[in-house]
Amino acid sequence: MKIVCIGSGNVGTHMANAFKENEADIVQVWSKDPANAAALAFETGAQAIADLEDIDLNADLYLIAVKDDAIAKLVRALKAVNGLVVHTSGATDMNVLSGIKNYGVFYPLQTFSKEEPIDFIHVPLCLEANSAENLSALRLIAVKLSPLIYEVNSEKRKILHLAGVFACxxxxxxxxxxQQIVEKQGLDFEILRPLIMETAVKAQNALPEDVQTGPAARNDKQTILKHEELLQKLPHLLEIYKILSNSIKKTR
Amino acid sequence: MKIVCIGSGNVGTHMANAFKENEADIVQVWSKDPANAAALAFETGAQAIADLEDIDLNADLYLIAVKDDAIAKLVRALKAVNGLVVHTSGATDMNVLSGIKNYGVFYPLQTFSKEEPIDFIHVPLCLEANSAENLSALRLIAVKLSPLIYEVNSEKRKILHLAGVFACxxxxxxxxxxQQIVEKQGLDFEILRPLIMETAVKAQNALPEDVQTGPAARNDKQTILKHEELLQKLPHLLEIYKILSNSIKKTR
Structure with a gap:
């Protein structure tokens, strides 16, 4: 499978590398930043291109991983390609690509940082395409990366993206x-890490509404008052503490 | 080692079971709710007592795991005991136990739900005692449960407890x-679980300030506006969205 990667940020980098590990050919990398494109091209054995007019018209997949508001500007340059063109954005409608022959969405519902390695086995892939045939083709491509395949239309994808902002x-x-609270007192953030992990582990097996703990969930007013006192010198955190404690009480 | 467990809620239950698995004898369980005390006593092979006057005076450790504002009321009943008396509260000063001979704090910085099993290897234990000798004794007891041992005074423990409210x-x-956002649209919370896990995994290796992602961190105003539109019918969530997005921008 021949892939052209358009964009070389967090998402483009991780996806290009994941495809390469699964024996696809990354043939070209384009980015508005030529140095970035060159770096990812070098990493994946691709050709870096600076001009979209030089794009290979016969790749199987064109992976758009650029900022949301830059996607529309790519459509003209991609009109002539023969393969499937997909964007990877959670918040952008699929129709932004209409005008291209074969198009769709390949949205990885995950958080990516360049430095942090990621195993695509744990990346849910949300797929959408402009025809049943293209959706099937996209599904065959997606299963090479992850078993977590979801068919999600543009409306529901936007909802998932929004929910992801809360959940991540x-x-x-x-x-x-x-971190700010403990470091202000000379304590190491490290001591909180097991608590962070356990909270996430619980949410893998249970529903969050069933495992809420803490003073607000218990309506332990005395502890809440003590905490508010401790936050007097951090008014910004005090405001958030009050709003979220009230929100927890409200949803009980 | 002989242990008396005072309280049989989430914390008392998990700790008594963990000590039992590490070959301590749970000799007695007291709770203000006799049925609860009986259940934990049965589980751990202890005697359930309904009256603190029946307390065994010669145990090695008296583990207080009751609500914060109920700790002070226990002091009179525990004045005559010979062993080490510890409370397990994050928010309560150690001095609440002064008047007892040997006392201290044994605070597990973790979230406990009765139904969810927990491995104490991942529970940081914050220790404090009224003498160097008692602190040494407490340390010897604690290492049987967890390698994550911290010596933390009452002031710093309160800060950790507050930070834990944010982190958990x-x-x-x-x-x-x-969960509320996705379920309102007929989507399953399950699809968000890998994202939740990855976010916590990142915080195990990096500092949160170094791996913040999302529209607010990028100051992607268009996406933020779209999200705010999607939340028009959930004004409570819209308020939280705005406050936290602004807070992320502020801390950049």
Whole structure:
């Protein structure tokens, strides 16, 4: 299978490498940043291209992994290709690609950082395509990477992307605030890591609503007051503490 | 080693069972709820007692695992005992036990639900005692359960407890809100589980501030606006979305 990778950020890098490990040929890499394209091209044995006019028209898959608002601008350059063109965005409608012959969405519902290795066996792939035939083709490509294949239309994909912000970005921000709290007192974030892990492990087996613990869930007013006192000098965290404690109480 | 367990909730139950598995004798269990005490006593081969006047004066360890505001009331009943008396609370000063001969704190920094099994190898134990001798004794007891032993005074323990609310209780609440978002659209929470796991795994190796992803971290205003639109019918979640997105931007 011949793949052209358009974009070389977190998502493009991890996906190109995962495909390569599964014996696909990454034939070209394009990025608006030529140095970035060159780096990923070198890593995957591809050709780096600086101009989309030089794109190989006969690849099997064109993987768009650029910023959401840059996707539409690529359509003109991809009109002439023969393979399947997919974007990887959670928040962007599939129709942004209409005008291309064969197109779809290949959305990995996962968090990617360049430095952190990732095993695609744990990456849910949300697929959508402009025809049943293209969806089948996309499914055959996807199963090479992950057993977690979901058929999701654009509306539902946007909902998953939004839910992902709560389940990942806001969660990591909570970790970050807890880091701030302990480091301010000369304590090491390391001591919180097992708690973070166990909280995630619980959510693998149970539903979050069934395993909520803590002072707000118990409505332990005395502890909540003590915590609010400890946060007097961090008003920004105090505000978040109050809002989230109230939200937990509300959803009991 | 002979242990008396005072309290039979989430923490008492898991700790008594963990000690039993490590060949300690749970000799007595007391709880304000006699049925609960009887259940844990049966599970651990202990005697259930309904009256603290019947307490065995010669155990090695008295483990207090009751609600925070009930700890102080136990002091009178425990004045005559010869062993080491510890409470397991994160938010309560050690001095609540002063008046007893040998006392301290044995705080497991972890989230416990009765139904979920827990491996104490992953439970950080925060220790404090009223003398160097008692601290040594407590350390010898603690290493039987977990290699994660920390010496933490009452002030710092309260900070850890507060940080734990962010790193666990608020995190689980974020999971819960994401559950609400997907279920409202007929999607299964299951699809978010790998993302939840990966977010926690990242925090095991990196610092949260170094791996923050998402639209707020990228200051991707278009996506944030789209998300806010999707949340119009969930004003409670919209408020939280805005506050946390702003907080992420602020801490960049």
């Amino acid at each position: 970005n806001f969660v990591n921000h909570m970790y970050r605030l807890s | 209780n608020f995190v689980n609440h974020m999971y819960r809100l994401s």
